Amino acid sequence: MESELEEAERVGVVIVGGGICGLATALALHRNGIASLVLEKSESLRATGSAIILQANGWRALDHLGLGIASLLRQASLPIDSGRLVEVDSGKESDVLLGSGELRCVKRMDLIKSLADMLPSGTLKLGCRVTSIERDPFTRRPLLQLHNGNLIRPKMVIGCDGVNSIVADAVGLRPPRTLPMCVVRGLTTYASGHGLENKLVVLAKAGLQLGRMPINHKQVYWFMTCRMKLWTRRETAIAKDSNIIRQWSVESLDDFPMQDRDMVARSDLPSLHLTDLKYRAPWDLIGAGFRRGPIAVAGDAMHAMGPFLAQGGSAALEDAIVLGRCLSNFTANNLNLRRRKMTSEIEEAIGEFVALRRRRVMRLSAQTYLMGLLVQNSSSTIVKLVIRTFIGILFGDGADHANYDCGSLSADNDGHCEL
Ligand SMILES: Cc1cc2nc3c(=O)[nH]c(=O)nc-3n(C[C@H](O)[C@H](O)[C@H](O)COP(=O)(O)OP(=O)(O)OC[C@H]3O[C@@H](n4cnc5c(N)ncnc54)[C@H](O)[C@@H]3O)c2cc1C
Known part of the structure:
Protein backbone atom coordinates (compact mmCIF):
# COMPACT_ATOMS: atom_id res chain seq x y z
CA MET A 1 0.00 0.00 0.00
CA GLU A 2 1.17 3.50 -0.82
CA SER A 3 2.50 5.25 2.29
CA GLU A 4 1.08 8.60 3.42
CA LEU A 5 4.43 10.10 2.45
CA GLU A 6 4.32 8.86 -1.14
CA GLU A 7 0.66 9.75 -1.45
CA ALA A 8 1.13 13.31 -0.19
CA GLU A 9 4.09 13.81 -2.57
CA ARG A 10 1.92 12.61 -5.43
CA VAL A 11 -1.24 14.51 -4.52
CA GLY A 12 0.47 17.78 -3.65
CA VAL A 13 -2.27 19.37 -1.54
CA VAL A 14 -2.70 18.31 2.07
CA ILE A 15 -5.66 19.56 4.11
CA VAL A 16 -5.22 19.27 7.88
CA GLY A 17 -8.60 18.60 9.55
CA GLY A 18 -11.67 16.79 8.26
CA GLY A 19 -14.38 19.01 9.73
CA ILE A 20 -16.85 21.13 7.73
CA CYS A 21 -14.15 23.32 6.21
CA GLY A 22 -11.61 20.58 5.43
CA LEU A 23 -14.12 18.27 3.75
CA ALA A 24 -15.84 21.07 1.82
CA THR A 25 -12.44 22.37 0.66
CA ALA A 26 -11.36 18.92 -0.52
CA LEU A 27 -14.64 18.62 -2.42
CA ALA A 28 -14.31 22.10 -3.95
CA LEU A 29 -10.78 21.21 -5.14
CA HIS A 30 -11.96 17.85 -6.44
CA ARG A 31 -14.74 19.56 -8.42
CA ASN A 32 -12.04 21.71 -10.03
CA GLY A 33 -9.94 18.67 -10.89
CA ILE A 34 -7.45 18.95 -8.01
CA ALA A 35 -6.74 15.93 -5.85
CA SER A 36 -6.02 16.42 -2.15
CA LEU A 37 -5.44 14.40 0.97
CA VAL A 38 -7.43 15.23 4.13
CA LEU A 39 -5.73 14.25 7.39
CA GLU A 40 -8.20 13.97 10.28
CA LYS A 41 -7.04 13.10 13.77
CA SER A 42 -10.30 11.42 14.89
CA GLU A 43 -10.76 7.73 14.19
CA SER A 44 -14.23 8.38 12.76
CA LEU A 45 -16.10 11.32 11.23
CA ARG A 46 -16.44 13.95 13.93
CA ALA A 47 -19.59 16.04 14.40
CA THR A 48 -19.24 17.62 17.84
CA GLY A 49 -22.13 19.88 18.81
CA SER A 50 -24.99 17.82 17.36
CA ALA A 51 -26.48 20.41 14.98
CA ILE A 52 -25.67 23.65 13.22
CA ILE A 53 -27.70 26.59 11.98
CA LEU A 54 -26.95 27.23 8.33
CA GLN A 55 -27.84 30.62 6.94
CA ALA A 56 -28.62 31.74 3.40
CA ASN A 57 -24.94 32.40 2.57
CA GLY A 58 -24.04 28.88 3.75
CA TRP A 59 -26.81 27.35 1.61
CA ARG A 60 -25.58 29.40 -1.34
CA ALA A 61 -22.05 28.04 -0.82
CA LEU A 62 -23.44 24.48 -0.66
CA ASP A 63 -25.38 25.14 -3.88
CA HIS A 64 -22.11 26.25 -5.51
CA LEU A 65 -20.46 23.04 -4.29
CA GLY A 66 -23.11 21.12 -6.23
CA LEU A 67 -23.48 17.32 -6.32
CA GLY A 68 -26.96 17.56 -4.80
CA ILE A 69 -25.58 18.01 -1.27
CA ALA A 70 -27.71 21.07 -0.51
CA SER A 71 -30.94 19.46 -1.67
CA LEU A 72 -30.22 16.31 0.35
CA LEU A 73 -29.76 18.44 3.48
CA ARG A 74 -32.82 20.56 2.71
CA GLN A 75 -34.92 17.40 2.63
CA ALA A 76 -33.72 16.55 6.12
CA SER A 77 -34.33 19.96 7.73
CA LEU A 78 -37.22 22.38 8.16
CA PRO A 79 -37.01 26.04 7.09
CA ILE A 80 -37.03 28.38 10.10
CA ASP A 81 -39.12 31.47 9.52
CA SER A 82 -38.46 33.71 12.53
CA GLY A 83 -36.89 34.06 15.95
CA ARG A 84 -38.32 35.18 19.29
CA LEU A 85 -36.57 36.17 22.51
CA VAL A 86 -38.62 35.68 25.69
CA GLU A 87 -37.61 37.13 29.09
CA VAL A 88 -38.47 34.32 31.52
CA ASP A 89 -39.28 36.60 34.47
CA SER A 90 -41.44 39.21 32.75
CA GLY A 91 -42.70 37.20 29.77
CA LYS A 92 -41.66 40.17 27.60
CA GLU A 93 -41.05 39.14 24.00
CA SER A 94 -38.94 40.63 21.21
CA ASP A 95 -37.67 39.50 17.81
CA VAL A 96 -34.36 37.68 17.49
CA LEU A 97 -32.59 39.14 14.53
CA LEU A 98 -31.83 36.32 12.12
CA GLY A 99 -29.89 36.68 8.90
CA SER A 100 -32.22 37.33 5.98
CA GLY A 101 -33.18 34.49 3.61
CA GLU A 102 -33.08 30.73 3.99
CA LEU A 103 -32.22 29.43 7.45
CA ARG A 104 -32.31 25.82 8.62
CA CYS A 105 -30.80 23.76 11.36
CA VAL A 106 -29.08 20.58 10.16
CA LYS A 107 -27.56 17.69 12.04
CA ARG A 108 -23.80 18.11 11.94
CA MET A 109 -23.31 14.45 11.11
CA ASP A 110 -25.67 14.77 8.10
CA LEU A 111 -23.58 17.68 6.81
CA ILE A 112 -20.20 16.07 7.48
CA LYS A 113 -21.28 12.72 6.06
CA SER A 114 -22.80 14.19 2.91
CA LEU A 115 -19.52 16.01 2.20
CA ALA A 116 -17.33 13.00 3.01
CA ASP A 117 -19.48 10.63 0.92
CA MET A 118 -18.83 12.69 -2.22
CA LEU A 119 -15.04 12.61 -1.94
CA PRO A 120 -13.09 10.18 -4.11
CA SER A 121 -12.09 7.15 -2.08
CA GLY A 122 -8.75 7.48 -0.32
CA THR A 123 -9.02 11.28 0.02
CA LEU A 124 -9.90 11.24 3.72
CA LYS A 125 -7.43 9.63 6.12
CA LEU A 126 -8.95 9.14 9.56
CA GLY A 127 -6.83 8.64 12.68
CA CYS A 128 -4.08 10.81 11.20
CA ARG A 129 -2.96 13.56 13.58
CA VAL A 130 -0.50 16.18 12.43
CA THR A 131 1.82 16.96 15.33
CA SER A 132 4.00 19.66 13.84
CA ILE A 133 4.46 21.71 10.73
CA GLU A 134 7.57 23.46 9.51
CA ARG A 135 9.19 24.38 6.22
CA ASP A 136 12.05 22.44 4.77
CA PRO A 137 15.02 24.83 5.01
CA PHE A 138 16.36 23.77 1.59
CA THR A 139 13.30 23.24 -0.62
CA ARG A 140 10.97 25.62 1.36
CA ARG A 141 8.29 22.97 1.02
CA PRO A 142 5.99 22.32 4.01
CA LEU A 143 7.13 19.51 6.27
CA LEU A 144 4.39 17.80 8.27
CA GLN A 145 5.07 15.37 11.07
CA LEU A 146 2.37 12.82 11.85
CA HIS A 147 1.58 11.16 15.19
CA ASN A 148 3.15 7.92 13.93
CA GLY A 149 6.48 9.64 13.24
CA ASN A 150 5.99 9.83 9.45
CA LEU A 151 7.12 13.01 7.72
CA ILE A 152 5.36 14.27 4.63
CA ARG A 153 6.33 17.02 2.21
CA PRO A 154 3.32 18.22 0.21
CA LYS A 155 3.45 21.17 -2.17
CA MET A 156 0.72 23.02 -0.30
CA VAL A 157 -0.96 22.77 3.12
CA ILE A 158 -4.38 24.12 4.01
CA GLY A 159 -5.02 24.21 7.76
CA CYS A 160 -8.70 23.49 8.45
CA ASP A 161 -7.89 22.18 11.90
CA GLY A 162 -10.30 24.31 13.91
CA VAL A 163 -9.91 26.83 16.68
CA ASN A 164 -6.86 25.18 18.30
CA SER A 165 -5.09 24.97 14.96
CA ILE A 166 -1.42 24.06 14.83
CA VAL A 167 -1.31 25.32 11.24
CA ALA A 168 -2.46 28.74 12.50
CA ASP A 169 0.53 28.71 14.88
CA ALA A 170 2.78 27.85 11.95
CA VAL A 171 1.57 30.84 9.90
CA GLY A 172 2.04 33.14 12.89
CA LEU A 173 -1.54 33.79 14.06
CA ARG A 174 -2.00 34.77 17.70
CA PRO A 175 -3.54 32.11 19.95
CA PRO A 176 -7.36 32.37 20.20
CA ARG A 177 -8.99 34.11 23.16
CA ARG A 280 -10.16 35.48 17.33
CA ALA A 281 -10.86 39.12 18.13
CA PRO A 282 -11.58 41.35 15.11
CA TRP A 283 -8.49 43.46 15.89
CA ASP A 284 -6.34 40.29 15.88
CA LEU A 285 -7.43 39.70 12.28
CA ILE A 286 -6.51 43.17 11.00
CA GLY A 287 -2.84 42.56 10.23
CA ALA A 288 -2.94 38.76 10.33
CA GLY A 289 -1.17 37.02 7.45
CA PHE A 290 -3.33 33.86 7.39
CA ARG A 291 -0.59 32.23 5.34
CA ARG A 292 3.12 31.65 5.13
CA GLY A 293 4.48 30.59 1.75
CA PRO A 294 2.43 27.61 0.53
CA ILE A 295 0.73 27.14 3.92
CA ALA A 296 -2.65 28.78 4.63
CA VAL A 297 -5.53 28.52 7.07
CA ALA A 298 -9.31 28.46 6.52
CA GLY A 299 -12.46 27.94 8.59
CA ASP A 300 -12.17 28.29 12.36
CA ALA A 301 -8.38 28.03 12.11
CA MET A 302 -8.54 31.38 10.30
CA HIS A 303 -11.49 33.17 11.88
CA ALA A 304 -12.98 31.36 14.90
CA MET A 305 -15.83 33.50 16.23
CA GLY A 306 -18.35 33.10 19.00
CA PRO A 307 -21.68 31.46 18.02
CA PHE A 308 -23.71 34.70 18.48
CA LEU A 309 -24.33 35.23 14.77
CA ALA A 310 -24.33 31.49 13.92
CA GLN A 311 -22.02 32.16 10.98
CA GLY A 312 -18.82 30.14 11.66
CA GLY A 313 -19.94 27.09 9.69
CA SER A 314 -21.43 29.06 6.79
CA ALA A 315 -18.25 31.16 6.59
CA ALA A 316 -16.18 27.94 6.52
CA LEU A 317 -18.23 26.76 3.52
CA GLU A 318 -17.61 30.09 1.79
CA ASP A 319 -13.86 29.69 2.43
CA ALA A 320 -13.97 26.28 0.74
CA ILE A 321 -15.60 27.66 -2.42
CA VAL A 322 -13.25 30.64 -2.67
CA LEU A 323 -10.18 28.43 -2.11
CA GLY A 324 -11.44 25.99 -4.75
CA ARG A 325 -11.83 28.87 -7.20
CA CYS A 326 -8.46 30.50 -6.43
CA LEU A 327 -6.64 27.19 -6.85
CA SER A 328 -8.61 26.16 -9.92
CA ASN A 329 -5.62 26.72 -12.21
CA PHE A 330 -3.68 24.06 -10.38
CA THR A 331 -4.70 21.09 -12.41
CA ALA A 332 -2.40 18.12 -12.77
CA ASN A 333 -0.69 20.01 -15.61
CA ASN A 334 0.80 22.87 -13.73
CA LEU A 335 1.63 20.79 -10.68
CA ASN A 336 4.31 19.58 -13.10
CA LEU A 337 5.72 23.05 -13.67
CA ARG A 338 9.32 23.63 -12.71
CA ARG A 339 9.45 23.78 -8.94
CA ARG A 340 10.27 27.44 -8.55
CA LYS A 341 7.53 28.60 -10.92
CA MET A 342 4.99 26.27 -9.37
CA THR A 343 5.80 27.48 -5.85
CA SER A 344 5.35 31.10 -6.82
CA GLU A 345 2.02 30.34 -8.55
CA ILE A 346 0.75 28.43 -5.51
CA GLU A 347 1.71 31.33 -3.26
CA GLU A 348 0.00 33.79 -5.59
CA ALA A 349 -3.23 31.74 -5.53
CA ILE A 350 -3.15 31.50 -1.74
CA GLY A 351 -2.52 35.24 -1.53
CA GLU A 352 -5.57 35.84 -3.71
CA PHE A 353 -7.69 33.66 -1.39
CA VAL A 354 -6.57 35.60 1.67
CA ALA A 355 -7.21 38.93 -0.02
CA LEU A 356 -10.71 37.86 -1.07
CA ARG A 357 -11.64 36.60 2.39
CA ARG A 358 -10.10 39.21 4.66
CA ARG A 359 -12.82 41.87 4.49
CA ARG A 360 -15.65 39.35 4.77
CA VAL A 361 -14.28 37.54 7.82
CA MET A 362 -13.35 40.81 9.52
CA ARG A 363 -16.94 42.04 9.16
CA LEU A 364 -18.42 38.79 10.44
CA SER A 365 -15.98 38.72 13.30
CA ALA A 366 -16.72 42.33 14.31
CA GLN A 367 -20.49 41.86 14.17
CA THR A 368 -20.25 38.60 16.13
CA TYR A 369 -18.07 40.28 18.74
CA LEU A 370 -20.58 43.10 19.27
CA MET A 371 -23.50 40.64 19.41
CA GLY A 372 -21.52 38.65 21.99
CA LEU A 373 -21.17 41.74 24.20
CA LEU A 374 -24.97 42.06 24.21
CA VAL A 375 -25.52 38.36 24.98
CA GLN A 376 -23.01 38.36 27.83
CA ASN A 377 -25.47 40.63 29.57
CA SER A 378 -22.92 42.05 31.97
CA SER A 379 -22.99 45.57 30.56
CA SER A 380 -25.19 48.42 31.76
CA THR A 381 -28.24 49.59 29.78
CA ILE A 382 -26.30 52.59 28.49
CA VAL A 383 -23.40 50.42 27.28
CA LYS A 384 -25.88 48.12 25.56
CA LEU A 385 -27.51 51.09 23.87
CA VAL A 386 -24.10 52.22 22.62
CA ILE A 387 -23.36 48.70 21.30
CA ARG A 388 -26.74 48.56 19.53
CA THR A 389 -26.05 51.98 17.98
CA PHE A 390 -22.66 50.74 16.77
CA ILE A 391 -24.23 47.64 15.25
CA GLY A 392 -26.83 49.84 13.54
CA ILE A 393 -24.17 52.18 12.11
CA LEU A 394 -21.80 49.44 10.98
CA PHE A 395 -24.22 46.69 9.94
CA GLY A 396 -27.55 48.35 9.12
CA ASP A 397 -30.44 46.19 10.26
CA GLY A 398 -27.91 43.52 11.26
CA ALA A 399 -29.41 40.80 9.02
CA ASP A 400 -27.31 41.51 5.92
CA HIS A 401 -24.50 39.10 6.81
CA ALA A 402 -26.51 36.26 5.26
CA ASN A 403 -26.98 38.08 1.92
CA TYR A 404 -23.38 37.43 0.94
CA ASP A 405 -22.65 35.32 -2.12
CA CYS A 406 -19.12 33.92 -2.19
CA GLY A 407 -19.41 33.26 -5.94
CA SER A 408 -19.16 30.01 -7.82
CA LEU A 409 -16.34 27.50 -8.06
CA SER A 410 -15.50 28.59 -11.56
CA ALA A 411 -12.56 30.94 -12.08
CA ASP A 412 -14.64 33.23 -14.34
CA ASN A 413 -17.00 34.09 -11.50
CA ASP A 414 -15.67 35.97 -8.51
CA GLY A 415 -19.14 36.32 -7.11
CA HIS A 416 -20.38 39.52 -5.66
CA CYS A 417 -20.85 40.60 -2.19
CA GLU A 418 -23.96 42.28 -0.89
CA LEU A 419 -23.09 43.79 2.42
C1 LIG B 1 -21.28 26.39 20.81
C2 LIG B 1 -21.09 26.62 19.35
C3 LIG B 1 -22.20 26.75 18.51
C4 LIG B 1 -22.03 27.01 17.16
N1 LIG B 1 -23.13 27.16 16.38
C5 LIG B 1 -22.99 27.44 15.06
C6 LIG B 1 -24.12 27.58 14.23
O1 LIG B 1 -25.26 27.42 14.64
N2 LIG B 1 -23.91 27.90 12.92
C7 LIG B 1 -22.65 28.05 12.41
O2 LIG B 1 -22.51 28.33 11.21
N3 LIG B 1 -21.56 27.88 13.17
C8 LIG B 1 -21.70 27.57 14.48
N4 LIG B 1 -20.59 27.38 15.25
C9 LIG B 1 -19.26 27.50 14.63
C10 LIG B 1 -18.95 26.23 13.83
O3 LIG B 1 -19.10 25.10 14.65
C11 LIG B 1 -17.53 26.30 13.30
O4 LIG B 1 -17.33 27.54 12.69
C12 LIG B 1 -17.25 25.19 12.28
O5 LIG B 1 -17.40 23.94 12.88
C13 LIG B 1 -15.83 25.36 11.76
O6 LIG B 1 -15.49 24.26 10.97
P1 LIG B 1 -13.96 23.88 10.76
O7 LIG B 1 -13.97 22.72 9.82
O8 LIG B 1 -13.19 25.09 10.42
O9 LIG B 1 -13.44 23.42 12.20
P2 LIG B 1 -13.85 22.14 13.05
O10 LIG B 1 -15.28 21.84 12.86
O11 LIG B 1 -13.36 22.41 14.43
O12 LIG B 1 -13.01 20.96 12.42
C14 LIG B 1 -11.62 20.86 12.61
C15 LIG B 1 -11.20 19.42 12.37
O13 LIG B 1 -9.80 19.34 12.42
C16 LIG B 1 -9.42 18.19 13.15
N5 LIG B 1 -8.08 18.44 13.68
C17 LIG B 1 -7.72 19.36 14.61
N6 LIG B 1 -6.39 19.31 14.82
C18 LIG B 1 -5.89 18.36 13.98
C19 LIG B 1 -4.58 17.86 13.75
N7 LIG B 1 -3.52 18.34 14.41
N8 LIG B 1 -4.42 16.86 12.83
C20 LIG B 1 -5.50 16.38 12.15
N9 LIG B 1 -6.76 16.81 12.36
C21 LIG B 1 -6.96 17.80 13.25
C22 LIG B 1 -10.49 18.06 14.23
O14 LIG B 1 -10.57 16.75 14.74
C23 LIG B 1 -11.74 18.48 13.46
O15 LIG B 1 -12.38 17.39 12.85
C24 LIG B 1 -20.73 27.12 16.61
C25 LIG B 1 -19.61 26.94 17.42
C26 LIG B 1 -19.79 26.69 18.79
C27 LIG B 1 -18.58 26.51 19.65
Missing part, protein backbone atom coordinates in the same frame (compact mmCIF):
# COMPACT_ATOMS: atom_id res chain seq x y z
CA THR A 178 -11.52 32.58 25.54
CA LEU A 179 -14.90 34.13 26.34
CA PRO A 180 -16.23 34.06 29.91
CA MET A 181 -19.07 31.77 28.85
CA CYS A 182 -19.83 28.12 28.30
CA VAL A 183 -22.36 26.41 26.06
CA VAL A 184 -24.18 23.10 26.25
CA ARG A 185 -25.69 21.76 23.03
CA GLY A 186 -27.96 18.79 22.54
CA LEU A 187 -30.71 17.10 20.56
CA THR A 188 -34.04 15.86 21.85
CA THR A 189 -36.06 13.33 19.89
CA TYR A 190 -39.83 13.12 20.27
CA ALA A 191 -40.94 9.78 18.82
CA SER A 192 -44.45 11.01 18.08
CA GLY A 193 -43.47 14.54 17.01
CA HIS A 194 -42.63 17.69 18.98
CA GLY A 195 -45.43 19.89 17.61
CA LEU A 196 -43.24 23.03 17.78
CA GLU A 197 -43.48 25.92 15.32
CA ASN A 198 -40.68 26.46 12.77
CA LYS A 199 -39.11 29.14 14.93
CA LEU A 200 -35.99 29.81 16.91
CA VAL A 201 -37.09 30.54 20.48
CA VAL A 202 -34.59 31.89 23.00
CA LEU A 203 -35.57 32.05 26.68
CA ALA A 204 -33.42 34.34 28.82
CA LYS A 205 -32.93 34.90 32.50
CA ALA A 206 -30.02 36.47 34.40
CA GLY A 207 -27.06 35.49 32.24
CA LEU A 208 -28.59 32.19 31.17
CA GLN A 209 -30.12 31.58 27.75
CA LEU A 210 -31.86 28.50 26.41
CA GLY A 211 -32.43 28.41 22.65
CA ARG A 212 -34.32 25.79 20.70
CA MET A 213 -35.29 25.18 17.09
CA PRO A 214 -36.68 22.18 15.24
CA ILE A 215 -34.50 20.23 12.82
CA ASN A 216 -37.36 18.08 11.53
CA HIS A 217 -40.78 17.08 12.89
CA LYS A 218 -39.29 14.80 15.55
CA GLN A 219 -35.98 16.35 16.56
CA VAL A 220 -35.20 19.62 18.29
CA TYR A 221 -31.75 21.21 18.61
CA TRP A 222 -31.20 23.20 21.78
CA PHE A 223 -28.35 25.19 23.28
CA MET A 224 -27.83 26.69 26.69
CA THR A 225 -25.32 29.50 27.20
CA CYS A 226 -24.26 30.61 30.63
CA ARG A 227 -21.87 33.18 31.97
CA MET A 228 -18.85 32.05 33.91
CA LYS A 229 -15.58 33.62 34.94
CA LEU A 230 -13.23 30.76 34.29
CA TRP A 231 -13.32 27.24 32.94
CA THR A 232 -12.50 25.47 36.19
CA ARG A 233 -11.91 21.85 37.18
CA ARG A 234 -15.62 21.64 37.94
CA GLU A 235 -16.61 22.38 34.31
CA THR A 236 -13.89 20.03 33.07
CA ALA A 237 -15.38 17.25 35.19
CA ILE A 238 -18.94 18.01 34.03
CA ALA A 239 -17.89 18.09 30.37
CA LYS A 240 -16.58 14.54 30.51
CA ASP A 241 -19.86 12.84 31.38
CA SER A 242 -23.09 13.26 29.35
CA ASN A 243 -25.26 12.23 32.30
CA ILE A 244 -23.74 14.97 34.44
CA ILE A 245 -24.03 17.54 31.63
CA ARG A 246 -27.74 16.75 31.35
CA GLN A 247 -28.38 16.83 35.08
CA TRP A 248 -26.40 20.06 35.53
CA SER A 249 -28.27 21.70 32.61
CA VAL A 250 -31.69 20.78 33.99
CA GLU A 251 -30.72 22.08 37.44
CA SER A 252 -29.40 25.33 35.94
CA LEU A 253 -32.78 25.90 34.25
CA ASP A 254 -34.66 25.74 37.54
CA ASP A 255 -36.98 28.71 36.84
CA PHE A 256 -37.49 28.04 33.14
CA PRO A 257 -40.81 26.73 31.74
CA MET A 258 -41.53 23.07 32.51
CA GLN A 259 -41.83 22.08 28.85
CA ASP A 260 -38.32 23.41 28.11
CA ARG A 261 -36.71 21.79 31.15
CA ASP A 262 -38.40 18.57 30.08
CA MET A 263 -36.85 18.94 26.60
CA VAL A 264 -33.40 19.15 28.17
CA ALA A 265 -34.13 16.31 30.61
CA ARG A 266 -35.14 14.06 27.68
CA SER A 267 -32.17 14.92 25.47
CA ASP A 268 -30.26 12.18 23.65
CA LEU A 269 -27.20 11.50 25.80
CA PRO A 270 -24.62 11.00 23.00
CA SER A 271 -25.60 14.36 21.49
CA LEU A 272 -24.66 16.38 24.59
CA HIS A 273 -21.59 18.56 24.57
CA LEU A 274 -20.33 21.23 26.96
CA THR A 275 -17.65 23.61 25.76
CA ASP A 276 -16.03 26.94 26.48
CA LEU A 277 -15.97 29.50 23.67
CA LYS A 278 -12.82 30.54 21.83
CA TYR A 279 -12.53 33.25 19.23
